[in-house]
Amino acid sequence: MKMRTLLVAARVVVGMIFVLAALPKIAQPHEFAVAVFRYRLLPDQFVNAAAILMPWVELTAGLCLLLSPSPAWRAAGALIILALLAVFTTAIAVDLHRGLDIACGCFSLDPRTGRIGLLSLARNTILAAATAAVLVDALRADIPRRRPW
Amino acid sequence: MNPTRIPGSPVAAKKLIGRVAARTLVLLLAAAAVAVGVNTVSPHRIPWKEDWSRYPETSAARDGIRIADLAWMIRAVDQGRFTIFDARSLNDYRRGHLPGAMPFPFTEAEAYMQTYSPALIPSQPIVTYCAGRDCDEALLLCRYLKKEGFTNLILFAGGWAEWRRSRENRP
Numbered sequence: 001m002k003m004r005t006l007l008v009a010a011r012v013v014v015g016m017i018f019v020l021a022a023l024p025k026i027a028q029p030h031e032f033a034v035a036v037f038r039y040r041l042l043p044d045q046f047v048n049a050a051a052i053l054m055p056w057v058e059l060t061a062g063l064c065l066l067l068s069p070s071p072a073w074r075a076a077g078a079l080i081i082l083a084l085l086a087v088f089t090t091a092i093a094v095d096l097h098r099g100l101d102i103a104c105g106c107f108s109l110d111p112r113t114g115r116i117g118l119l120s121l122a123r124n125t126i127l128a129a130a131t132a133a134v135l136v137d138a139l140r141a142d143i144p145r146r147r148p149w
Numbered sequence: 150m151n152p153t154r155i156p157g158s159p160v161a162a163k164k165l166i167g168r169v170a171a172r173t174l175v176l177l178l179a180a181a182a183v184a185v186g187v188n189t190v191s192p193h194r195i196p197w198k199e200d201w202s203r204y205p206e207t208s209a210a211r212d213g214i215r216i217a218d219l220a221w222m223i224r225a226v227d228q229g230r231f232t233i234f235d236a237r238s239l240n241d242y243r244r245g246h247l248p249g250a251m252p253f254p255f256t257e258a259e260a261y262m263q264t265y266s267p268a269l270i271p272s273q274p275i276v277t278y279c280a281g282r283d284c285d286e287a288l289l290l291c292r293y294l295k296k297e298g299f300t301n302l303i304l305f306a307g308g309w310a311e312w313r314r315s316r317e318n319r320p
Contacts, residue, residue, distance in 0.1 A: 029188065029195045037201050040283050044201040052195065056184035060176050076172035101238045101256075111289055112256050142165060 007137045010130040011065055011074070017127065018062030018081055021107050025055035028109055035105025039091050040098075058084060065134065071141035078135035082128060089124040092116045205288040209304045214291045217276060217305045219315055222247075225276060232269070236279045236286035237309065247278065247305075247312055255279075255286040258293045266297075274301040281310030 025032040033051035036042060042050060057080060064077030088106070095102060095116060104114040114120075188194045200207075206216050217225065225231045226248050234253035235242045242252040253261045269275075275294060279286040291302045305312075 026187070027193070029191075029193055033195055033199070034204075034285065037204060037283075038285065045198050047201050048195050048197055048199050052188045052197065053181055053184045056180040056187070057177060060180040060183075064176060072168045073172050073176075075169045076176050079169060079173050080176060099241075101241070111285075112258075115256065139165065139169070142168065143161060 007133060011134045011137075014081060014127060014131050014134060015062045015064075015066030015077075018058045018084075019066065022055040022059035022062065024107075024109050025051070025105075026059065029055075031109040032105065034111075035103060035109055038100075038102040038105070038111075039095055040100070041091055041094065054084075071138040075135055075138035075142060078131050078138060081131045082135060085124050085128045085131065089121060089128070092120050092124070096121070202282070203306075205282065205285050205304065206306045208285075209288050209291060209306070212288075212292060212295065214288070214295070215303045217303050219307050219311055222276070222278075222305045222307070222312065223315070231274050231276050231303075233276045233278070234290060235309075236277050236290040237284075241280070241309075245309065245313065247309070250278070253277070253290060255290045255293070258290060262293075262297060269299070271298045272301055273299075274303060275299055276303045276305055278305040278308045278312075281308040282306055284308065 029051050032055065033048050036047050036051050036054075061077040061080035061084070064073050065081065068074050068077065092104070096118075100116070102116055103109075103111045104116045104120050106114060106120065108114050209216055226233070229249060233247055233250040235246045235250045236253055236255045238254050238256070239252050242250075242254075246252075251265070253265070277287040277290045277294075279290075287304055287306075287308065291304055294302055
C-alpha cells in the first residue's frame with residue numbers, strides 16, 4: 001500500500017513537472033529557441049525545430065502520465081519522459097564540462113534564473129529514477145496476471 | 150494455454166514491447182502534429198529555420214545597438230576612451246579579459262549597476278562583450294543598460310574568443 005502511494009505520488013509529481021515546464025516554452029517559442037541556442041549543441045537549422053516540437057512532447061507525455069488510466073499509455077509517457085531527461089541531462093553535463101555558465105531554460109525562460117549546475121544534474125537524476133519506477137510499475141500492470149495452475 | 154498469456158514468456162514480452170512502442174510512437178506523432186498546427190496559427194509562431202550564427206548582432210541591430218568589429222575594438226582599447234564591460238561570469242572574467250574591461254556579469258546586473266552607476270553618465274559610450282559570437286550575455290547586458298537609460302551602447306560581438314585569437318596570432 002505504501003509503495004503504491006509512493007508510485008502514484010511519483011507519477012503525479014513527474015507528470016505535473018513536465019506539464020508545468022512545457023507551458024512557458026509553448027507560450028514563448030522564440031525565447032525557448034534562444035534558450036536552446038545558448039546550449040551551443042544543436043546545428044543552427046535544428047534549433048527552432050527543437051524549440052517548436054520539444055515542449056509539445058513534454059506536455060503530451062506529462063499529461064499522459066497524469067491522466068491516463070491505461071498502464072500501456074502511462075508506460076509510453078514515462079518512456080518519452082525518460083528519453084527527454086536523458087537528452088536534457090547529457091546537454092547540461094556536456095555544457096558544464098565545457099565550462100559554460102548558461103540559463104537552464106528548464107522551467108523558466110528568464111536568462112538570469114536557473115543556471116545549469118550540479119544541482120540541475122542531481123534534480124534530473126532524481127526525476128529519472130522516479131520516472132523509471134513509474135515505467136516499471138506501468139509495465140508490470142500491463143502484463144496479464146499470472147494464472148494459478 | 151495461449152503463450153501470450155504467460156507473463157515472462159518471450160511472446161508476452163514481445164507483445165508488451167510492441168504495445169508500448171506503438172503508443173510511444175502515437176504520442177510522439179500527436180505531439181508533433183499539434184506543435185506544427187499551433188506554430189502555423191499562433192501569433193508567436195517562429196520559422197522552422199533561422200540563422201543563429203549572427204543572432205546577437207542581428208538582435209542588437211534591431212534594438213538600435215551599434216556593433217563593433219575586432220579592428221574597431223583594438224583601436225578602442227588602445228585609445229582607452231571607452232567604458233568596457235565584460236558580461237560573462239566573474240570567474241570567466243578573472244581567467245582573462247580585454248584590457249581595461251570591468252566585470253559586469255549579466256546575471257548580477259542590478260548589483261553591479263549599483264556599484265557603477267555613480268560613475269556613469271547616460272550618454273557615455275559603453276562597450277559590452279561576452280564569450281564570443283555564440284553567447285548573448287553582452288546583448289542582454291546592452292538591453293538592460295538601455296532600459297536603465299544609457300543611450301550610447303556598442304556590442305563587441307566577437308567577444309573574448311575573437312580578442313584572444315587575435316592576440317595569439319599577433320606577430
